[in-house]
Amino acid sequence: MSLYWRIFLLNAAVLIAAVLLLFGPVTVSTPVAFAEGLVLVAGLVAMLIANAVLLRIGLAPLQRLTRAMATADLLHPGQRAAVSGTGEIAELTKTFNAMLARLESERAASSGRVLSAQEAERRRIAQELHDEVGQTLTAVLLQLKHTADHAPAAVREDLLQAQETTRAGLDEIRRIARRLRPGVLEELGLHSALRALAAEFATSRLSVTTHITPGLPQLDPATELVFYRIAQEALTNTARHSGARAVELHLRTLPGGGVGLLVRDDGRGIGRAPEGAGIRGMRERALLVGAELRIGAGPGGGAQVRLDVTNSTTERHSRENAR
Ligand SMILES: Nc1ncnc2c1ncn2[C@@H]1O[C@H](COP(=O)(O)OP(=O)(O)O)[C@@H](O)[C@H]1O
Numbered sequence: 001m002s003l004y005w006r007i008f009l010l011n012a013a014v015l016i017a018a019v020l021l022l023f024g025p026v027t028v029s030t031p032v033a034f035a036e037g038l039v040l041v042a043g044l045v046a047m048l049i050a051n052a053v054l055l056r057i058g059l060a061p062l063q064r065l066t067r068a069m070a071t072a073d074l075l076h077p078g079q080r081a082a083v084s085g086t087g088e089i090a091e092l093t094k095t096f097n098a099m100l101a102r103l104e105s106e107r108a109a110s111s112g113r114v115l116s117a118q119e120a121e122r123r124r125i126a127q128e129l130h131d132e133v134g135q136t137l138t139a140v141l142l143q144l145k146h147t148a149d150h151a152p153a154a155v156r157e158d159l160l161q162a163q164e165t166t167r168a169g170l171d172e173i174r175r176i177a178r179r180l181r182p183g184v185l186e187e188l189g190l191h192s193a194l195r196a197l198a199a200e201f202a203t204s205r206l207s208v209t210t211h212i213t214p215g216l217p218q219l220d221p222a223t224e225l226v227f228y229r230i231a232q233e234a235l236t237n238t239a240r241h242s243g244a245r246a247v248e249l250h251l252r253t254l255p256g257g258g259v260g261l262l263v264r265d266d267g268r269g270i271g272r273a274p275e276g277a278g279i280r281g282m283r284e285r286a287l288l289v290g291a292e293l294r295i296g297a298g299p300g301g302g303a304q305v306r307l308d309v310t311n312s313t314t315e316r317h318s319r320e321n322a323r
């Protein structure tokens, strides 16, 4: 029923009830007697209450839709307003749901473009760091060694020191380049890359353990990169914010097929901390392959990040890529 008729009929029902009362045993004299006044006021109150209740019921779908609009979040896709009945409100709800679906897919496509541009840029910077700065520093290192070999003893010590500093700089650049471009991912595959990543985060104060189920299904490179970057951000957050002593990284098969990543620490937990660029980036990446990402508290109270890539998400993703 259309909103127009709904409101009209609600009001008509209340007014007709009032008029019908006139045919009942009601008399109104002038001036109004006290008892009659009492009946009139009671009748008025009853009508107002009936009207309010009926309007509330009639407008409830609109309120539900408003709530759905206010809470819609493209980083948590898949939420839809419930469609009830027919008429304009149902039509409006359906249109809103369709718009949300369109926005979600456009958002996923555009963040996909942004992220792949970002990856390409990272790869370029890593390459340049390695090829340009790395080569120059290597040359400097050789020159220093050569000079130190021929230098008088008085400056040799300084030259050796300079050599050490240069070598440390070179290591640092290699490390930055590796972080920018997960070369291990391309060379050794996801499992070794994750182990290397875990090793990078392990310190005397933070133990990192990796549990990778053998024989996991093969993933496409885009999905592997999503796993790698999300694990990287989750471990960075653990190291930076959690104060944890231990963190576990699991890569395992999901009960219904597919692959799941779980990073769980025993730190102070995320609590109500607002999501920053890091967590938003994780969500964007998960959306990219249509995977489900859940960030919250683990069983021990620490932070837990779960990424589930089911078989259906991988199939959908490759279908969309083929289009
Ligand atoms: N493992 C964690 N343990 C405790 N707090 C966390 C953890 N991960 C994230 N947080 C909290 O969530 C916030 C948002 O994280 P993030 O989006 O990665 O932004 P950033 O790391 O740049 O601060 C952090 O500032 C921190 O307060």
Ligand SMILES: [Mg+2]
Residues within 6 Å of the ligand: 233, 236, 237, 276, 278, 279
């Ligand atoms: Mg972060």
